[in-house]
Amino acid sequence: MDQKTLTAYHESGHAVMALLMGRSVKKVSIIPSQNRLGVCTMEKGRAKQVQDKLEAEMLILLAGMAAEGRKSGKYNIAGASQDLRAVEKLAMSRAGNVKQAEKLIHKTLDKTQHLLSDKATWKAVKVIASELLENESISGRSAKHHLTLAQSNTP
Numbered sequence: 001m002d003q004k005t006l007t008a009y010h011e012s013g014h015a016v017m018a019l020l021m022g023r024s025v026k027k028v029s030i031i032p033s034q035n036r037l038g039v040c041t042m043e044k045g046r047a048k049q050v051q052d053k054l055e056a057e058m059l060i061l062l063a064g065m066a067a068e069g070r071k072s073g074k075y076n077i078a079g080a081s082q083d084l085r086a087v088e089k090l091a092m093s094r095a096g097n098v099k100q101a102e103k104l105i106h107k108t109l110d111k112t113q114h115l116l117s118d119k120a121t122w123k124a125v126k127v128i129a130s131e132l133l134e135n136e137s138i139s140g141r142s143a144k145h146h147l148t149l150a151q152s153n154t155p
Contacts, residue, residue: 004030006068006076007037008129013067013116014040014060015143016124020115021056022049025140030132036082038132040064043140054090055108061087062105062112067125070116120154121147 007030015028024043032038042060050056065080077084087108091101116122124147131138131146 001072003037005129005133006072006079008132009071009125010064010068010076010079011038011040012125012128012132012143013063013065015128015140016067016121016147017060017063017112017115018042019144019147020121021060023056023060025143027137027140028128028132028143029137031136037079041140054094055111058087058090058105058108059112059115061090062109063116066109066112066116067129070113070122071129120151123154124150 011028011030015025018025018040024045026041026043028038028040030038061083064083065075065077068079069075087105088101091104091108092098095101095104116125127146127150128138128143131142
């Protein structure tokens with residue numbers, strides 16, 4: 001599977017999870033820059049409140065690697081290294097020690113996979129990835145539209 005497709009799924013995963021967690025997405029892009037292959041830019045603040053902001057941020061960060069892994073069959077640890085470093089920092093701030101932080105990361109990754117395995121959610125990831133492959137960049141509004149459509153059209 002080519003790198004561009006995997007990057008599209010990675011960024012799409014971030015975008016869909018961000019929307020599910022009440023964050024507004026500004027833009028999703030697979031146009032490479034100096035230090036990354038793509039980006040999902042979020043607005044400051046939240047469209048809706050969530051109970052656990054730290055968990056929500058971890059879910060969003062892990063969703064890129066999880067979506068890419070769901071598509072390819074394996075995690076790209078190197079490709080997700082920036083996301084994983086941020087997740088480790090968040091986990092350590094809550095857990096206090098490495099062992100507890102690792103447990104928290106595994107638990108959150110399981111939850112990420114569970115959320116992405118929802119039919120409508122995965123459909124939205126696929127549609128957004130497909131649009132990214134076609135246009136290289138889409139608006140957050142378009143991403144939200146695809147998620148809403150997938151949720152309303154999936155039994």
